[in-house]
Amino acid sequence: MSNISESEEILKYFLVPDNTRIEANIITVEGDVIVGNHSSIEYSLIGDTVIMGEGVAVSGDIEASNDIRIDMWSKLGNRVEVGGNAYLGEFVTIDGKLLVQGDLDVGKEVKIRGGFEAKGWIVVRNPIPVIIFLFLYIKEMMRLGKGEEIEKAVEELFDDSEDIQSFEGKEPAEKVLIIPAGSKLSHDTIEVDGETVIGNNCLLTGNIRAQAVTTGEKLTLKGSIYSEDKIFIGENNTVYGNLYSKGDVQIGRNSRVFGGIKSNSVLLLENARVDGTIKAPSGVSFLRDAAEMPVLAEVNALGKLIMSETHELPENEPKDETRNGPQGETVKPLNLIEIGLPLDLNAKVRNIFVPGRKRRTARTRALERTTRFTGARTYRKEQKSGE
Template sequence: MGEGVAVSGDIAAFSDARIDMWSKIGSGVKVGRNAYLGEFVTIDGKLIVEGDLDVGKEVKIKGGFEAKGWIIVRNPVPVIMFLLLYIREMMRLGKGEEVEKALEELFDDSEEGEEFDGKEPAEKVLIIPADTRISPEAMEIGGKAVIGNNCYLIGNLRVQSIETGKALILKGSINSEGNITIGENSTVYGSLISKGQVHVGKNSRVFGGIRADSVVMHEKARVDGTIKAPSGVSFLREASGEKPPLAEVNALGKVIMVEAEEQLRNEPDKGLVKAVNIEEADSPIKTGLKVKDGFVPGMEKKSARTRSLARTRHFAGPRSLRKRQGAGDHQS
């Protein structure tokens, strides 16, 4: 767990637990192996550790603790003083390059090569970012949330953006400022709300509505609710023969055929889809007055005879007047 994480419920770890400084646990903590607590960590319940307990300065455990292994209380001040004395002495001896190399190794944050029980950390470790708030009602994460495969979560999620793996079961809704990506074979018992784009993978199901700027769904995905997307809804389908993999109908009545799967893999930062062919769809609404073989309000169809009689009546009046005027002049 990162710095400043707040958890209102219990924590149970079958292996190790590492809780960074300024975090607060609202109930008990049970650890199957070793526990590492940073400075100023507060635990309102009881701490039970099956292995070693390593705690920093000003750690408060209100419910008491039990540890079957070693108990180590760390004080970082002597370590800092030692480093200062070491750097000053090495600089006095003119070994600045060695000091720089030692500092790089000391403060290197990379975790390459680190393994837990012979497996990669992504398969074995739950990582909670700094300043996260976790409660039975909701989980609030200030940055991007990444959920692995075969996960089971209960509660709502409030994140900046989220990407999930395959076979996720979420009993709650997701509210995101950015994009939401739901992996294949996943089930969400709630709504998806995003100011960006929502992508629902193959064979996934959402028991709720979707409200986002745009939505991209696989043709085998299902949403049991209302979809609201001002920028349009796109449907992905598996390429078979000459059929295009995506058909999109936007608000302007245009049918857009796009190549989607390749661009999803190669250009994730440029949006999920890109139009390669645009065809105008016939619109049932005629906006112009010159419509071929169509009906225009106020203009009825007339036969040739009717039009000829109309022209005769139009010119008959002025022609008769001229004849009467000519006859009158002749008689006078």
């Protein structure tokens, strides 16, 4: 039963594969699309295999280059084009036209208001429920990295399934867009209950609301991020919006946020930039690579501050530890900045500030002068009386 729990955990994440584009009215994926139960999508979908759970609503077009599986009570508001086979559960409604290049397998009470065209067989029955098909799909994905124990356990559970043999030969796509159950994807907001993981080279439009957000590299997000937990922005990303988090926020190298940040703490890596205001009660930290740290200042014997950049000698030129030229001349360090001593050597000793010595008040100095003057006068009187 551990396989079932792992499968359910995968479906709780909003996973956005590499090169995914969510812009205007279209979601384009270089792979498969899985939509959880009772989700609402106000976009058109373009992908390889499209799988939808129960009670899903899609207002745009759907283009599946391979198969499409729609569970019961789902509603598709526009045109549907399928390059392979189509499986429609009971009470599915399609407001537009359905074009199927392969077979059409439909359940009872399916309504296709725009008509349909199918070049293969048309069968009216109840297709395998999508929740079982999802389990088979994830089982095949897990097989790529798991042992024989998981495979045997799943085969025992679904040994009587008629679709398992046809599915054995299909390798699932490496890039899968997973939209968890109960998600809402509109033109303004992408709202999911679980965590969000975004791949590389993606373009997303809309504000993201999730439990936690983690991004890859070269992401362009035209919107803000609202997170209950952490926000991790990868390298070379651009966010045209604000970041709000009840946890911690980390901005990767060479990333830029055209907005403000409000979170518990903020960590900015090398060359990360935030144009707006940062509010972090636990503080803001900056992290730089050790190899890119600036050269520390050196103080010579005269108290002058010398700043020099490190440089490598040519391979054929030997290193000179005495730092003298070929004729014995002293080599001057690069980028020399000299700052004179802050002390005036000609000033009186009493004006020199000594660390650790307490500062004396004017009254104390006056009493000291009076004591010295009285002592000197008494000393002179004793000298005269002695003579």
